Amino acid sequence: KQEVTQIPAALSVPEGENLVLNCSFTDSAIYNLQWFRQDPGKGLTSLLLIQSSQREQTSGRLNASLDKSSGRSTLYIAASQPGDSATYLCAVLYGGSQGNLIFGKGTKLSVKP
Amino acid sequence: EAQVTQNPRYLITVTGKKLTVTCSQNMNHEYMSWYRQDPGLGLRQIYYSMNVEVTDKGDVPEGYKVSRKEKRNFPLILESPSPNQTSLYFCASRKQGSNTEAFFGQGTRLTVV
Numbered sequence: 659k660q661e662v663t664q665i666p667a668a669l670s671v672p673e674g675e676n677l678v679l680n681c682s683f684t685d686s687a688i689y690n691l692q693w694f695r696q697d698p699g700k701g702l703t704s705l706l707l708i709q710s711s712q713r714e715q716t717s718g719r720l721n722a723s724l725d726k727s728s729g730r731s732t733l734y735i736a737a738s739q740p741g742d743s744a745t746y747l748c749a750v751l752y753g754g755s756q757g758n759l760i761f762g763k764g765t766k767l768s769v770k771p
Numbered sequence: 772e773a774q775v776t777q778n779p780r781y782l783i784t785v786t787g788k789k790l791t792v793t794c795s796q797n798m799n800h801e802y803m804s805w806y807r808q809d810p811g812l813g814l815r816q817i818y819y820s821m822n823v824e825v826t827d828k829g830d831v832p833e834g835y836k837v838s839r840k841e842k843r844n845f846p847l848i849l850e851s852p853s854p855n856q857t858s859l860y861f862c863a864s865r866k867q868g869s870n871t872e873a874f875f876g877q878g879t880r881l882t883v884v
Binding site: 689690692694699700701702703704707709710747749751753757758759761762763764 | 802804806811812813814816819821829830859861863865869870871872873874875876877878880
């Protein structure tokens, strides 16, 4: 069964810290991996899309990496701010999945001022 | 502005009363899908559509119907809602292809009493 796991489930850090969120997936035959941000009761905002042929993508203070052979992706957030507090979701589009994104359960991040 | 629009954002209804949640996208995307999000279970796909008049079941289709008569619209129909369909629902769209980004609506919070 194709699964996506995110560890830890929750993380609390002081403002200014650099941090890493982890995502692992069970099948290396992926098309792409997408990181989302979700604020409480709100929709999903796409942060970064990494295609299967790429190793990393960057957007501002965010950097996402992809290692298909080990089934892992990381989201690096530099110089964290209280406004970064949200739940971060990792989603994988597997080959042959008919477009069904498989989501991890997310990491709830809290950045303390 | 490129977006996926869902309506309503919040809905409280009674068991058995038919309802429709609308979803519209303005990006000319071929692929659209519906997810539900539940605590501890994450996001799960209900139905998807690869183009006009082409729909198929996702992982949790029981109790739901969809239609895709126009490319931009993909309504979710609950013919006879039950309390176990109380959830947060998301519509998503993306361009056909293996390396395209998924865009999500703001969500519909449904409560069935």
